[in-house]
Amino acid sequence: MRPRLLIQICFLLIVLFGSFARGDDLMSLFAQGIEELNAGQLDAALETFKQITTTAPDFPDAHYHLALVYYRKAQFREAAAAFKQTLKFLPRDVAALVNLGLASYRAAEMSEAVNAYRTALEIQPHNVEALNNLGLAYQELGQFEEAIAAYDKALRLRPDLPEVEANLATAHELQRGTYSLAAYRHYRTGMQLKRAGNAQAAVAAWQQAIAESPDYRLAHLQLAETYFEGGAYERAISAYLAALELHPDAGAETIDIHPSNRPDDADIFYNLGNSYLYAGKLESAVSAYQRAVEINPKMASAWANMGTVLLELERLDAAIAACEKALEIVPTAHQIRTTLTTAQGMKSGQLTMQAYRLWKRGVAAANRGESQTAIDLWSQASALSPNYAQVHESLGWTYFTLQRFDDAIQACQAAQTSFAAQLTTFARELKAGKYPFRAYQLWEQGRRASAAGELERAVALLSQAVSAGPGFIEASNTLAWLYADKLGTNLAEAEKLARHAISLSGSADVPGAPDRPHLHHTLGWILYKQERYSEALNAFDVALRHSPDNAEYLYHASLAAVKNGATPQALAYLAQAIKQDAQWIETARTQREFDAIRFQAGFRALVP
Numbered sequence: 001m002r003p004r005l006l007i008q009i010c011f012l013l014i015v016l017f018g019s020f021a022r023g024d025d026l027m028s029l030f031a032q033g034i035e036e037l038n039a040g041q042l043d044a045a046l047e048t049f050k051q052i053t054t055t056a057p058d059f060p061d062a063h064y065h066l067a068l069v070y071y072r073k074a075q076f077r078e079a080a081a082a083f084k085q086t087l088k089f090l091p092r093d094v095a096a097l098v099n100l101g102l103a104s105y106r107a108a109e110m111s112e113a114v115n116a117y118r119t120a121l122e123i124q125p126h127n128v129e130a131l132n133n134l135g136l137a138y139q140e141l142g143q144f145e146e147a148i149a150a151y152d153k154a155l156r157l158r159p160d161l162p163e164v165e166a167n168l169a170t171a172h173e174l175q176r177g178t179y180s181l182a183a184y185r186h187y188r189t190g191m192q193l194k195r196a197g198n199a200q201a202a203v204a205a206w207q208q209a210i211a212e213s214p215d216y217r218l219a220h221l222q223l224a225e226t227y228f229e230g231g232a233y234e235r236a237i238s239a240y241l242a243a244l245e246l247h248p249d250a251g252a253e254t255i256d257i258h259p260s261n262r263p264d265d266a267d268i269f270y271n272l273g274n275s276y277l278y279a280g281k282l283e284s285a286v287s288a289y290q291r292a293v294e295i296n297p298k299m300a301s302a303w304a305n306m307g308t309v310l311l312e313l314e315r316l317d318a319a320i321a322a323c324e325k326a327l328e329i330v331p332t333a334h335q336i337r338t339t340l341t342t343a344q345g346m347k348s349g350q351l352t353m354q355a356y357r358l359w360k361r362g363v364a365a366a367n368r369g370e371s372q373t374a375i376d377l378w379s380q381a382s383a384l385s386p387n388y389a390q391v392h393e394s395l396g397w398t399y400f401t402l403q404r405f406d407d408a409i410q411a412c413q414a415a416q417t418s419f420a421a422q423l424t425t426f427a428r429e430l431k432a433g434k435y436p437f438r439a440y441q442l443w444e445q446g447r448r449a450s451a452a453g454e455l456e457r458a459v460a461l462l463s464q465a466v467s468a469g470p471g472f473i474e475a476s477n478t479l480a481w482l483y484a485d486k487l488g489t490n491l492a493e494a495e496k497l498a499r500h501a502i503s504l505s506g507s508a509d510v511p512g513a514p515d516r517p518h519l520h521h522t523l524g525w526i527l528y529k530q531e532r533y534s535e536a537l538n539a540f541d542v543a544l545r546h547s548p549d550n551a552e553y554l555y556h557a558s559l560a561a562v563k564n565g566a567t568p569q570a571l572a573y574l575a576q577a578i579k580q581d582a583q584w585i586e587t588a589r590t591q592r593e594f595d596a597i598r599f600q601a602g603f604r605a606l607v608p
Helices: 023-036 044-055 061-070 077-090 094-108 110-123 129-140 143-157 162-176 181-195 199-212 218-229 233-244 264-280 282-297 300-312 317-329 336-348 351-365 369-382 389-400 403-415 418-431 437-449 457-468 471-488 489-507 517-529 533-546 551-563 568-578 584-590 592-596 601-606
Strands: none
Touching: 023 044, 023 061, 044 061, 061 077, 061 094, 077 094, 094 110, 094 129, 110 129, 129 143, 143 162, 162 181, 162 551, 181 199, 181 218, 199 218, 218 233, 218 264, 233 264, 264 282, 282 300, 300 317, 300 336, 300 351, 317 336, 351 369, 351 389, 351 601, 369 389, 389 403, 389 418, 403 418, 403 471, 418 437, 437 457, 437 471, 457 471, 471 489, 471 517, 489 517, 517 533, 517 551, 533 551, 551 568, 551 592, 551 601, 568 584, 568 601
């Protein structure tokens, strides 16, 4: 945790107005300085606060804000001097003391920083920020035992601070001599440079850290990661291997752990495998992934990547086994299932390796924006392996983006995948003119923004999609779901959108249910959020009538049943949800809605 300036831009209101000849004018000038500081007009604010402190040298709040300006201008010695002026009038002001410590720290006056923090802690012994910063100052002085004591006290007060935990670990490592203080400073500089976007300078700093302390494992790992990100895969491999040869940073001499079984090594072997993969060393990549899953058998990404590489090596049985392992951990991973299907198709003779390689070349061409080249390559792959669903799906998507809807429909029908079926629906609707292609594009952008957590942008894009295409069912439904599930707001509008989507989709009896049960699931979830549990349960039942094995629908129906007082029905739905996907056990374990039945035998049997 880096020291953080406690900016308190406020009036202390302790000024003795009688000591000023023009009190009102001075306070007006002070307010002007505050506005300038808030607006980032640092030079103007500096002159304003200087003027005030010259006119009224016994105005502590002016000295305090003058110090804040100096700090933001990175003039740390001047900031420290101004904070000291504040403390002449307010010797027990903890904010001024902590900020004096920060300014002194940044000015490399570590003893001054320690004194300021210790004085603050005499007044406020439980100030966690001051304790952490005191530890950092002691650390820079090489007083590691004192630093550890400060961090320990901070964590006893606030155990939920991972940055303080990291500082404590660093202090222990420095105390043990895992690496030197000089090496740590180079490492820290490298991290700052990388955050600033200067990867080349960061690499140089980490190289200096390693030159100072060759066993500095974290420096090797940062080098490896940065080399990989820059496409220097051979260098990344060397750096990962160097890190794996070293002892862990924390407690290596006291913990008896075989080098191949250290928990953090699973991630290192996985990253090493990726480096080998991009360097074209496939057998070495497989070996690295195998080491990763030996240490962490639940690492789905390592199983998945191993399956992909084994497929490239035409080791089909092993590829199938690796993909199946990955799917045991993440059953819904579409890309892993695609790799598994491809390997199974090759083993059965339905697909050829040549077709697979043509498909991959087509993907690379599409990623470069060369759509026609991609289409030509996929057409060749389709001729070699007519039942290659992934090829037809890729063709369908590319035709769709080119607005060649007849070709897209034909390709998607050949693919016979769930994604292709949805794309076929969109292509038919667009061909029929139910909404413009622009509405689809806005919807797609909105979905991506939502997945990235950019919820305000997602709402804006999806709202535009609804406006551009009032007849676009999925635009209305997706916006309704976003309101209810991720935002929990605008529920009345969400219900209106969901019912509009259903009305567009089918018959008056059970509209939309046969082809789009998810529309009823969305409506059910909105009604649930509105605490209309009986209506919600009815909507979930419609969705489940046409998609009885959907684990999410089943789980949400169980929640509605609990709220509806129908415990047997709730347990039945929950049992089916868990049968379809065991990951719902963990969700149910912490779901407060189940508190009403949590200690019943039926629930405990499902969620032990």
